[in-house]
Amino acid sequence: MKFLTVSDDINFLRQVNTLVSGKGDIDSVLIGEGDAKGLGSHVLYKAKRETPFDAVSEGILKIAGNYDYIVIGSTEIGREIAGYLSFKTGFYAATEVFFLDFSGQKTHTKRFFFGGKTVIEEESDARIITVAPGVIEAKDLGSTPEARDLEVGQSRIKITKFVSKAGGSVRLEDAKVIVSVGRGIGSKDNIAKIEPLAKALNGEIAGSRPVCMDYGWLSEDRQVGLSGKKVSPKVYIALGISGQIQHIAGMRNSKTVIAINKDKNAPIFQECDYGIVGDIFTVVPKILEQLKQ
Amino acid sequence: MVNVVVLIKQIIDIDQMKTDSEGKPILTGIPYRLENLSKNAIEAAVRIKEKNGGKVTGIIFGTEAGTSAMKESYAMGVDEGILITGYKGSNPQVTAKAILTYLKQIQFDMVILGDQSADSYTGMLPGLISAGLGIPLLGNANNIAIDGKTVRITQVGEAENVEMEAEMPVVVSVTQEINEPRLPPVLQIMAAGRKPIRTEKFDGSFNNVNVISNLAPKSERKRKVFEKVDEGIAEVVKVLKEEVR
Ligand SMILES: Cc1cc2nc3c(=O)[nH]c(=O)nc-3n(C[C@H](O)[C@H](O)[C@H](O)COP(=O)(O)OP(=O)(O)OC[C@H]3O[C@@H](n4cnc5c(N)ncnc54)[C@H](O)[C@@H]3O)c2cc1C
Ligand SMILES: Nc1ncnc2c1ncn2[C@@H]1O[C@H](COP(=O)(O)O)[C@@H](O)[C@H]1O
Numbered sequence: 001m002k003f004l005t006v007s008d009d010i011n012f013l014r015q016v017n018t019l020v021s022g023k024g025d026i027d028s029v030l031i032g033e034g035d036a037k038g039l040g041s042h043v044l045y046k047a048k049r050e051t052p053f054d055a056v057s058e059g060i061l062k063i064a065g066n067y068d069y070i071v072i073g074s075t076e077i078g079r080e081i082a083g084y085l086s087f088k089t090g091f092y093a094a095t096e097v098f099f100l101d102f103s104g105q106k107t108h109t110k111r112f113f114f115g116g117k118t119v120i121e122e123e124s125d126a127r128i129i130t131v132a133p134g135v136i137e138a139k140d141l142g143s144t145p146e147a148r149d150l151e152v153g154q155s156r157i158k159i160t161k162f163v164s165k166a167g168g169s170v171r172l173e174d175a176k177v178i179v180s181v182g183r184g185i186g187s188k189d190n191i192a193k194i195e196p197l198a199k200a201l202n203g204e205i206a207g208s209r210p211v212c213m214d215y216g217w218l219s220e221d222r223q224v225g226l227s228g229k230k231v232s233p234k235v236y237i238a239l240g241i242s243g244q245i246q247h248i249a250g251m252r253n254s255k256t257v258i259a260i261n262k263d264k265n266a267p268i269f270q271e272c273d274y275g276i277v278g279d280i281f282t283v284v285p286k287i288l289e290q291l292k293q
Numbered sequence: 294m295v296n297v298v299v300l301i302k303q304i305i306d307i308d309q310m311k312t313d314s315e316g317k318p319i320l321t322g323i324p325y326r327l328e329n330l331s332k333n334a335i336e337a338a339v340r341i342k343e344k345n346g347g348k349v350t351g352i353i354f355g356t357e358a359g360t361s362a363m364k365e366s367y368a369m370g371v372d373e374g375i376l377i378t379g380y381k382g383s384n385p386q387v388t389a390k391a392i393l394t395y396l397k398q399i400q401f402d403m404v405i406l407g408d409q410s411a412d413s414y415t416g417m418l419p420g421l422i423s424a425g426l427g428i429p430l431l432g433n434a435n436n437i438a439i440d441g442k443t444v445r446i447t448q449v450g451e452a453e454n455v456e457m458e459a460e461m462p463v464v465v466s467v468t469q470e471i472n473e474p475r476l477p478p479v480l481q482i483m484a485a486g487r488k489p490i491r492t493e494k495f496d497g498s499f500n501n502v503n504v505i506s507n508l509a510p511k512s513e514r515k516r517k518v519f520e521k522v523d524e525g526i527a528e529v530v531k532v533l534k535e536e537v538r
Binding site: 009054074076079080081087092095096113114117118119120123133155165177213214221234245246252264269270271273274276278283287291 | 445
């Protein structure tokens, strides 16, 4: 089997390659820059990061005939490309999968449904697949690809500016401890108040979608949930997170879940091992103090 | 004048949905509601009309139950609606085909939809509709500005935001954060009940997908919740010391 994997993020591309590795040969498309050492693909087709999704899609269509499956990381541009390709090729797209296998002509997938309340397992004739972020730890696959330019198509979309966001890249997938903040943290400045806890536990800071997307208190690559990272740390500490199902879908595989919320009816208390009904700003300092004893 | 078509999905109220002892979803008696991002899309469309003039047309691919969703959309400011019945489950290709059949009969400057729907969140519709119409997609917008024929948006991306533009007609998909959807006053909801809905049929069956199972994952959490803060802290500290050495 031959796979074409696609992403605009080199780390995500590594995850996608890790997911399909061992199932067949891989070529890849990368939109933007990144170090491809150990990516595991034979050829890496590159497109400039300011290439609109439709121009990238047209470029992929020119080579798509060489592949059995196109597997795309689910980022914004990744989903746009998948939809475009699905229309142009007529192939069904299996979306947001966290499990992927092939048996005969069938594509076997698992993904969340009903906003994360259930897991749906399907068999389909999908030839296009989008992979949810953070579902697998990226491995070094040994070989480094030969780089080529992707022959992109035309677009009537004009990209005028990139605006960078706070934070840098973070590997939540690998973190042993995650301290995750929700809207209850109140402000960007307040994040500094819980940082010592993350430090003391050697953990990473993550957040719910409003914190990462809406308010931008944290960068988006720290978002945990249905449309964010899927994490599985030893300890997940939820601070001021209500526990909506779309958030739970991202942290369900954590070993131990600790929640602090001032509302005793918050749904997070149904999904935690240890819960404290209280205020973040009084509880966290006390935990920290006793941890140091 | 900017004429907008908004794509509206109706879903079951997933917050009210429970699962049985085996994890099977219990769907009987669960009310339908407007899908979260469809509401943001409606709000964005209505704001464009309020600012620039023009008309908002809503399209739902759903079932007969979709009339209530269309009425709610009317109350929010949608002027006309097409309810396409025949929806038999989540299959973005089929949904796109049903919507494109009727979308192509309408004069519009912009199609607005959600970036990913709240129940199935395939995120395929924006790309499918854009490719199907052969017009540009400005995706995952957290604002929309119209300047003559040019539409500018800020796309919320994973690592950075991207400012982009294209000439109308365009497809725009919106984020959940773009606006706060309005709650229509009771009088408007009553008036909306009398407005006609154009209803069409589409055969939305498909056989290329076989659902093996659809079950709630098991949760085996301990759920030891402390209302006495100091006891909770002591327990949590003990756990943390064991887990993180
Ligand atoms: C398609 C789709 C995808 C989505 N994907 C994601 C996703 O990937 N990740 C995600 O997180 N969400 C996602 N969501 C959004 C999700 O539905 C919720 O809106 C979101 O998770 C709520 O975030 P929150 O818990 O931070 O905020 P809220 O729900 O507002 O909760 C804040 C909580 O903080 C508590 N609180 C306030 N102050 C304090 C204090 N001082 N001390 C202690 N507690 C306090 C409150 O009691 C409350 O429970 C998605 C939604 C949709 C429709
Ligand atoms: N059956 C439908 N009828 C009308 N619009 C839909 C339908 N399904 C999806 N949409 C629109 O497409 C958006 C993205 O949905 P999806 O691509 O399924 O994640 C939704 O927010 C709606 O605006």
